[in-house]
Amino acid sequence: MYISTVEELSAFCERARAFEAVAVDTEFLREKTYHPRLCLVQVATPDECVAIDPLAVKDIAPLAELFDDPAVTKVFHACTQDMEVLLQALGTVPAPIFDTQVAAAFLSERQQISYNGLVHAFCGVTLPKSESLTDWARRPLTDKQLEYALDDVRYLIQAYHLMVGRLNAEGRLPWVLDEIRPLAMRSHYEIDKREAYKKVKRVNSCTRRQLGIARELAAWREARAERHDIPRKWVISDEVLIALVKRAPRDEASFRAIRGTEQLSEADVTSALMAVERGMT
Known part of the structure; x- marks a missing residue:
């Protein structure tokens, strides 16, 4: 689902609050600017995946409110750049968060596993790379580009639930949460x-x-x-x-x-x- 209006965004964010976790990814450009320019935000719940267009939506405050909701865990893979661009665009750092790249290392996967590697390891899916050089600021986005972008969260929410189940079974979830917690601190992304x-x-x-x-x-x-x-x-x-x-x-x-x-x-x-x-x- 492609979201381009405040009304659609508000309705989705309200639905998303029914879940204990949502998966999040961003597409942005920074080749020609100091601050990264947010071009797309992908969010998935167990029920749906959406691509939110911040270049079209006039007010993305409902998204900031969802990301600030302490009852909803925001799931990222290798969150640092996403958190930086969201802080710049929304004025807030999502919290609480879960980083699947960090968690994978506690499940005997290789350090700094790629997203494609994670999806293959935990979901048994091989993702295409055909849109990896997309100019995400150009409009309109094609259906193929949107599907590529949504794959970044469609399988992330699945992997999250599988990983949490294994971490709980092995008694390692508290270790992972302790490791991730500093990544949700605003000071981690503010440049001195x-x-x-x-x-x-x-x-x-x-x-x-x-x-x-x-x-x-x-x-x-x-x-x-x-x-x-x-x-x-x-x-x-x-x-x-x-x-x-x-x-x-x-x-x-x-x-x-x-x-x-x-x-x-x-x-x-x-x-x-x-x-x-x-x-x-």
Whole structure:
């Protein structure tokens, strides 16, 4: 079922509250933006599967209310990116949650099992990959695209019930819930710009003094990328950032001497130089 109106969404969310768990997945794009753009939300109950179109539905508050309902467990597979995009789009982090990728490891499956691997292992189904490169922002979506998207929750809700049954039988469910609980905390997905440098490639090659510059430059890059809603690599790449860190330019001429900075405005260079200076103190 494809949901494109507030009325349809409200009616579905009311029906979904009758169940102790619903399966959730999202489709989003982030290649050209800083924040991921939510394009589709798939939700399944044991009775039905729906694809909710946030680009068409004018008010998705009923979905936020369902995801906030403490009586309904929201089931994800490898939830981190889904939770991040839902926080951005809905202003809330779904809770309580169950992550089947985490749970599978407690049932002797391989670490970080893929969704297709999970469905094959627990439901005996092999899923197609034909729509894996779909542009989910384009409308209208075809029936084939919607079926592909709904498969991501249709079998997830089945796998969840099978997994919980096995975990209960083996006395391992409390261990899994303890492992998952922190993933439902808002703080897990809020970005501390001053910690962004830790994810920069090759930052571990920096000296202690250079790490201070890396911290300030990476924070500057995050702020600029967020302000313009563009990918951080469009501001400067990790490679360029590390080159700036190691050369520590003190003026615009030295800064511009590094290839990959030409797209920055004079004001950008000035603020980046200020970040370098902060990092050196």
